Amino acid sequence: MAKVLVVTSGKGGVGKTTTSAALGTGLALRGHKTVIVDFDVGLRNLDLIMGCERRVVYDFVNVINGEATLTQALIKDKRLENLYVLAASQTRDKDALTQEGVGKVIDELAQTFEYVVCDSPAGIEKGAHLAMYFADEAIVVTNPEVSSVRDSDRMLGLLASKSRRAEQGKDPIKERLLLTRYNPERVTKGEMLGVEDVEEILAINLLGVIPESQAVLKASNQGVPVILDDQSDAGQAYSDAVDRLLGKEMPHRFLDVQKKGFLQRLFGGRE
Amino acid sequence: MSQTDLPDQDPVFQLKGSMLAITVLELVHNDLTRLDEQLTVKVAQAPKFFHNTPVVLALDKLPAHEGAPDLADLINVCKRHGLRPLAIRTSRTADSLAAEALELPVLPPSGARERILEPVASIKKEKPEPPPEPAYRPTKVITVPIRSGQQVYAQGGDLIVLAPVSAGAELLADGNIHVYGPMRGRALAGIKGDTNTRIFCRQLVAELVSVAGHYKVSEDLRRDPSWGQPVHISLTGDLLNITRL
Numbered sequence: 001m002a003k004v005l006v007v008t009s010g011k012g013g014v015g016k017t018t019t020s021a022a023l024g025t026g027l028a029l030r031g032h033k034t035v036i037v038d039f040d041v042g043l044r045n046l047d048l049i050m051g052c053e054r055r056v057v058y059d060f061v062n063v064i065n066g067e068a069t070l071t072q073a074l075i076k077d078k079r080l081e082n083l084y085v086l087a088a089s090q091t092r093d094k095d096a097l098t099q100e101g102v103g104k105v106i107d108e109l110a111q112t113f114e115y116v117v118c119d120s121p122a123g124i125e126k127g128a129h130l131a132m133y134f135a136d137e138a139i140v141v142t143n144p145e146v147s148s149v150r151d152s153d154r155m156l157g158l159l160a161s162k163s164r165r166a167e168q169g170k171d172p173i174k175e176r177l178l179l180t181r182y183n184p185e186r187v188t189k190g191e192m193l194g195v196e197d198v199e200e201i202l203a204i205n206l207l208g209v210i211p212e213s214q215a216v217l218k219a220s221n222q223g224v225p226v227i228l229d230d231q232s233d234a235g236q237a238y239s240d241a242v243d244r245l246l247g248k249e250m251p252h253r254f255l256d257v258q259k260k261g262f263l264q265r266l267f268g269g270r271e
Numbered sequence: 272m273s274q275t276d277l278p279d280q281d282p283v284f285q286l287k288g289s290m291l292a293i294t295v296l297e298l299v300h301n302d303l304t305r306l307d308e309q310l311t312v313k314v315a316q317a318p319k320f321f322h323n324t325p326v327v328l329a330l331d332k333l334p335a336h337e338g339a340p341d342l343a344d345l346i347n348v349c350k351r352h353g354l355r356p357l358a359i360r361t362s363r364t365a366d367s368l369a370a371e372a373l374e375l376p377v378l379p380p381s382g383a384r385e386r387i388l389e390p391v392a393s394i395k396k397e398k399p400e401p402p403p404e405p406a407y408r409p410t411k412v413i414t415v416p417i418r419s420g421q422q423v424y425a426q427g428g429d430l431i432v433l434a435p436v437s438a439g440a441e442l443l444a445d446g447n448i449h450v451y452g453p454m455r456g457r458a459l460a461g462i463k464g465d466t467n468t469r470i471f472c473r474q475l476v477a478e479l480v481s482v483a484g485h486y487k488v489s490e491d492l493r494r495d496p497s498w499g500q501p502v503h504i505s506l507t508g509d510l511l512n513i514t515r516l
Contacts, residue, residue: 150419153437157418201455203416203435 010151012122026242051223208241
């Protein structure tokens with residue numbers, strides 16, 4: 001049985017696509033056949049972050065409309081054997097997605113893949129609704145700031161009430177919190193919400209904390225999922241999160257202020 | 272062809288069955304003089320009751336040895352007191368024949384139970400029916416977190432939440448509201464105007480609390496020393512009281 005994961009947040013710019021790319025790649029790295037589906041029709045980004053933008057021929061909307069088969073539209077990752085991407089359409093908008101069409105595609109993907117990672121668009125409208133509707137598990141990406149936390153809270157409410165699982169009376173979607181762009185230094189200064197604060201407000205299981213890192217922007221611009229940069233703190237944190245997703249117990253890292261070494265202090269270097 | 276073309280077929284009447292409450296004057300003794308006297312007394316008690324009152328004269332309870340009364344005289348006595356005999360009820364052939372002679376219908380003796388009618392001077396007002404018992408509405412109990420943007424309404428009763436209530440969530444109840452997790456959202460008790468309702472919470476960090484429309488927002492609540500503490504909120508007059516639990 002395939003697991004359908006949705007990476008969602010409500011708020012934009014918190015790192016949903018970065019997270020989808022990282023977790024999807026991480027699952028594939030561990031030998032699970034994985035597909036990442038971009039639901040952000042009209043604002044196609046996932047292919048850029050995955051570095052496959054030049055190979056997009058057919059997209060998600062083409063498959064829904066029957067203009068292409070799933071096999072034609074799936075883009076195979078160049079680095080990993082069992083990783084695929086289903087790109088969104090850049091020329092259409094969210095209305096091109098229908099519940100029936102999306103359901104059909106998800107069910108078809110679920111037959112051949114172990115993990116279907118749905119990269120949700122921001123907001124709580126149609127695109128975001130359809131991205132989470134068929135999910136078994138949700139990864140709620142949140143930045144440590146009040147507006148992001150509130151939007152995530154809203155999204156958690158929708159996950160609990162507006163999904164297929166909720167409507168069919170099955171077990172609810174398993175919700176997990178992924179805190180991104182975390183800066184322990186600013187938390188100590190009181191400029192940022194701490195992990196405990198966010199956990200207390202959202203009251204869900206913590207999947208991981210991704211530190212704010214230069215590596216993320218660099219990876220995005222190069223089209224390499226940050227998890228493949230195993231030297232970076234963000235890459236390692238995502239790697240831990242994937243292990244937790246697969247049921248491993250991993251201690252949370254990068255939560256405390258790192259003491260700067262003598263040389264770092266001398267030259268004011270960052271990383 | 273429409274019905275107007277056939278006036279002969281247009282029904283002039285309808286037959287309907289109906290149960291009418293009718294006074295029965297039941298003779299126990301064949302003594303018209305005493306009947307006259309006693310009727311005078313009765314009529315004096317409630318003249319309106321006996322004015323043009325249709326009655327059925329029941330002769331079937333008369334003891335056989337007292338003989339048949341003179342029907343015409345009996346009817347005259349009745350009419351003098353305002354009663355209008357409609358028919359007689361009897362089992363005896365003599366009475367039936369007498370009635371036929373007077374063209375008065377004859378009813379068979381009744382097996383049904385009749386209750387004794389006592390005329391009442393003034394029509395007693397019917398007691399107003401007691402108001403229906405308020406239907407029992409079970410308390411609404413919520414065990415999952417109530418998230419931003421969600422609204423929970425306990426109609427006609429109390430609301431109990433055993434989980435956190437997020438900022439941007441709204442609790443509504445016609446009755447009381449109890450929150451056993453942190454209360455970060457809005458809580459409105461007694462929204463149909465019940466001023467006796469209360470809000471109970473383990474940790475008051477609410478955006479707004481209201482009892483029967485009297486509210487306080489977070490800005491006011493934060494100044495209260497019980498901010499963040501377990502409290503109950505009640506209404507006295509127009510004043511919202513926040514009391515530590």
